[in-house]
Amino acid sequence: AQSVSQHNHHVILSEAASLELGCNYSYGGTVNLFWYVQYPGQHLQLLLKYFSGDPLVKGIKGFEAEFIKSKFSFNLRKPSVQWSDTAEYFCAVNALPSGGYNKLIFGAGTRLAVHP
Amino acid sequence: GAVVSQHPSRVICKSGTSVKIECRSLDFQATTMFWYRQFPKQSLMLMATSNEGSKATYEQGVEKDKFLINHASLTLSTLTVTSAHPEDSSFYICSASQTGGEQYFGPGTRLTVT
Numbered sequence: 001a002q003s004v005s006q007h008n009h010h011v012i013l014s015e016a017a018s019l020e021l022g023c024n025y026s027y028g029g030t031v032n033l034f035w036y037v038q039y040p041g042q043h044l045q046l047l048l049k050y051f052s053g054d055p056l057v058k059g060i061k062g063f064e065a066e067f068i069k070s071k072f073s074f075n076l077r078k079p080s081v082q083w084s085d086t087a088e089y090f091c092a093v094n095a096l097p098s099g100g101y102n103k104l105i106f107g108a109g110t111r112l113a114v115h116p
Numbered sequence: 117g118a119v120v121s122q123h124p125s126r127v128i129c130k131s132g133t134s135v136k137i138e139c140r141s142l143d144f145q146a147t148t149m150f151w152y153r154q155f156p157k158q159s160l161m162l163m164a165t166s167n168e169g170s171k172a173t174y175e176q177g178v179e180k181d182k183f184l185i186n187h188a189s190l191t192l193s194t195l196t197v198t199s200a201h202p203e204d205s206s207f208y209i210c211s212a213s214q215t216g217g218e219q220y221f222g223p224g225t226r227l228t229v230t
Binding site for chain 2: 004036044045046090102103105108
């Protein structure tokens with residue numbers, strides 16, 4: 001069965017520090033990959049996605065992620081975090097060979113706390 | 117961006133009763149709606165996918181007779197937890213999308229069964 005693992009459950013950083021959140025998936029076929037963010041008290045929002053093409057994708061608010069097929073990874077990065085990045089981050093994989101947004105499988109989430 | 121609402125945001129019910137949760141797409145027509153369940157400190161688990169006017173497709177291990185899903189219109193889907201028990205207490209989240217499009221998530225409903 002497909003699965004998504006996020007290595008860090010809780011990350012604490014100071015402002016201006018660099019961020020990298022790990023995400024690995026298990027699925028042998030074509031994948032679509034996503035990172036969602038949930039700010040305190042708000043609903044899930046799409047941060048960025050990879051469907052095809054350039055494996056380095058850029059999302060909103062300065063976030064980017066790199067798809068490394070050989071490592072089954074899709075790590076999220078930001079060179080300099082801000083206090084407002086405090087949130088929970090979820091990696092997700094589309095489980096259908098046909099791709100798209102349907103049938104997402106989520107990782108357990110990483111809770112990021114950024115201190116001023 | 118597209119807005120999805122859920123009602124109620126919190127509900128407490130007694131064991132053995134049924135509770136209905138609504139999911140509405142406020143500014144777009146949702147051909148597909150998804151229902152997820154989230155346990156504390158765990159990921160969202162997809163329960164079922166519903167297309168407007170069709171029966172929902174349930175994920176393995178989800179009891180379709182216990183979690184009744186209705187998607188009668190392009191802006192409304194409901195999840196009814198029948199004969200609820202304490203183990204059904206959880207955070208239920210819906211999302212909505214147009215055909216093949218991005219999923220937009222609702223704020224979630226916290227269900228507590230006493």
